[in-house]
Amino acid sequence: MTSSSGKRSASYWRERSATLPAFVSPTPEVALQHRASILWAPKEELPDDGLQDYLQFAYTNYSIEEEQALYILRQQSYDLTLARDRLASIETARGCRFCRWRAKDLLHICKALKKHGVDYEKVGKGLPHIPIADMRSFVKFMKVPIDLI
Incomplete structure (x- = not known):
């Protein structure tokens, strides 16, 4: 800054201004490709x-x-x-037998697993109508560590 006027001249700002490059539009292939389309990419038609x-x-x-x-x-x-x-x-979520369980039962199982860990005897006491083998396969099917339930 100059001490006399406190302002800079227009030529000062022109010398220091950045020049913007011309706009480069994306190629049509990139523009058309949506994120979801990446999942479906067979090698052959x-x-x-x-x-x-x-x-x-x-x-x-x-x-x-x-x-x-x-x-x-x-x-x-x-x-x-x-x-x-x-x-x-393949057992899908819709065909899975755990989907036929009531939401209350699933919630109770998850809370009991969090409290008791993999002690299925203690977990099963609260839900005697669900076999222990089904509880074990539920944990394997969900593939979730007990501490995250």
């Missing part, structure tokens, strides 16, 4: 009729909805025959 048959087979035979069936297909590297064979052995 899948036939539409084969994909529709797979989805129909999953729903009619195993009550597996489209999103779950597509996720299973993705896990099997987009191989339709392998995914169709795998459908029988």
Whole structure:
């Protein structure tokens, strides 16, 4: 700053100003790709009729909805025959027997597991109508450490 006027001249600011680069628009491929589309990226193009048959087979035979069936297909590297064979052995959340439990029971089990740990005898005393083996498989199915429940 100059002591006489306290202001700087316009040429001073022009010399020190930054020049902005020209706007570069994103390429069309990047602009069209949505985050959700990254999940579905088969290496080869899948036939539409084969994909529709797979989805129909999953729903009619195993009550597996489209999103779950597509996720299973993705896990099997987009191989339709392998995914169709795998459908029988996969237990989805909808077909899982724990979904038939009442919400009160699930809440009670989680609280008891937090309190007693994996002592299923103590956990089962509060819910005698639920077998201990089902409680064990519930903990394995959920794959959650007891201390996080």
